[in-house]
Amino acid sequence: MKRRNALAAGIALALVFGSAIAGNDFDYCLLCHGTNANGNYGIRAPKISGMEPWYLARQLENFAAGVRGTPADDVAGHEMGPVGMRLKAEGTLDAAVQFIGKLDSKRPAPTVRGDVAHGKKLYENCASCHGVKGEGNPALQSPALAARSDWYLVTQLINYQKGLRGSDARDTYGAQMRAIVATLPDEKAITDVVAYINTL
């Protein structure tokens, strides 16, 4: 019992101390997500600059609460989970969103190839929420899809399909995505639709 208390005290202190020294220094976001948070395929960290602040905040909250990043096979999610928890525990989640918002967002070079014409047809299902130009719709809480890391869109669509994302009961919007992703029957459909999104 005594030992457990000593350990717990150590962790609590670590969190407090960690917060004190980290301050508002969010440079570690750029460590993973790259220069200006424009993404780094090298460690599968997507572009997050240019994301809507409300969307970014919601995802960070999801990571902090374990709504995202918890399934055993979501290896990349496992790495983001603790960061969400840290931002939440330190009370710096909103400041991090603001930090990302000030970065110089750049359209990433396309990496996904597919049948654009076929993708365009499939995208009709997506457009009602995410907009015909992939510009997103805040009223529906749907983020923009244009100018994101295309490989990441593919990963996330697959994650929705596999239930690695959107399976948590608290993830209302994720559940909607899980339902709609059923209209993309296979991986080819996914790369086709992302290839089309690259043209938006």
Add this chain to the structure above:
Amino acid sequence: MTNKLSRRGFLNLAGALGGSTTVYRAAMALGLLPAVAHAERPQLGSLKKPKKVLILGAGISGLTAAYELSRKGYDVQVLEASFRAGGRNMTVRNGDRIDETGFPQVCNFDKDPDLYFNCGPARIPGHHKALLNYCKELGVELAPFINDNRLAWVQDDAMFGGKPVRSREYMTDSRGFVAELMSKSMTPEQFAAPMTKDDYDRLREYLRFLGNLDPGFKYAGSSNSGLAVHDYTNPDVLKKPLDGRELLKSRFMAIMNFGETDDQAAMMMEPVGGMDRVPAGFLRKIGHLVQLESQVQSIKVLTKGVEVTYRRGGEYVRAKADYVLNCIPMHLLAGIENNFPKDFSSGLTAIPRGKLFKIGFQMKERFWEKEGIYGGISWTLQDIQQLWYPAHGINRQKGVVLGAYTFDPNAGEKFARLAPADRFKLAIAQGEKIHPGYGSYVESGVSVAWHQMNHMLGCAAQWDEELWKKWFKTLQTPVGNHYLMGDQVSYHPGWQEGAMASAHHAIEDIDARERAAGAVAA
């Protein structure tokens, strides 16, 4: 007439049997020829006029290059992203911060020079010449490191219901079992090459000694597995051999020869007071050249020189240099703006990153010493894989034990996902199988998930034969005046010696270019 061969005579014989390569190697082994191993340090020429060199990263390769170049008239600056220098050479003591992106920790060990934990490299073999040479030159005191201890434990749920056995019992009894079986079952006809009766008898003799068999080629136990009781007022009593079939159920057989491998065999060394005495030694000489908390954001290779932009205190700073030596882990470099040619930048994302994980526990009592274990490693087939007992501070009250060191990336990920307190809980539960009551000794812990550490996000680059063939030369070859460095650009990733080899390789190349340009003083 003598039947002793002179050394020269032996060489002639070796030549007759194996050709000149054999002669050459044998001569080297006998010390008749100088070994043409890599020099302990490169012999650089002094510049007539300083050249500006920016080194990105104050890990072992960066510090090595900075130390060597700054002695020869190069104007060196080292930019380090972290709040500390050393890279993966990292030792934590009381109050030290462990900068993990999601789970930052502080080391709460007692304030005591003996209570430290080497989070990265922790041992040095005698053939790591470059590193040992720098240790000598920089006044880094070394002590023996115990890597292999036959009194340490081997534990596997697959054998003996998970009950641990002493390492020497596993080794001796499994060898005895196998040697007895082989000596009983082999016949001269089974061998491809013809075997004389003498050959065959000698082979059986070899097996007899290998397995400690009795004159009837039966394994009836051996004192090599440890006596049943060490009571020297009475005759020795051997332990009953363990069931060979049970021993062979364990995959420990794959780890069994760990202490015989090229880099892990005795005699190993460690710096007194922690492995970070190595970077501390470099910093005593060139600490003034290192600027911390400077995170690189862009690299532009110019027709002459290289331009680097970095972030410091929230501001962007631009710097230009004649040469850039880049030690940034390549999986991070891939996310930094650059103008590298496509074939080079594709290589940066092609090599998987390592995911090693370590835990260190401060123990309130050195309970392992009561079990006769002084230093060395216990092995388990559980996630934690190994327990290390400190070779320093023997007989003192407390000690820091390594409570997990995973090689398997899945095990590393399993721990990394957990908050530190849960990592400790899991490691303690597994340690209990080796030392009952283990958890009751734990006073505080530190954990290091290298693939989640700030400015690292990975351990040694995971090269394999195919990747080496495809990418190594491309990544090692400079792009203009930009050189990629670090243990990641060596055939010995995960070792400081590999980092130093890459640094030497790069600065020798620069030296050759400067010499060719007539910029080196005669």
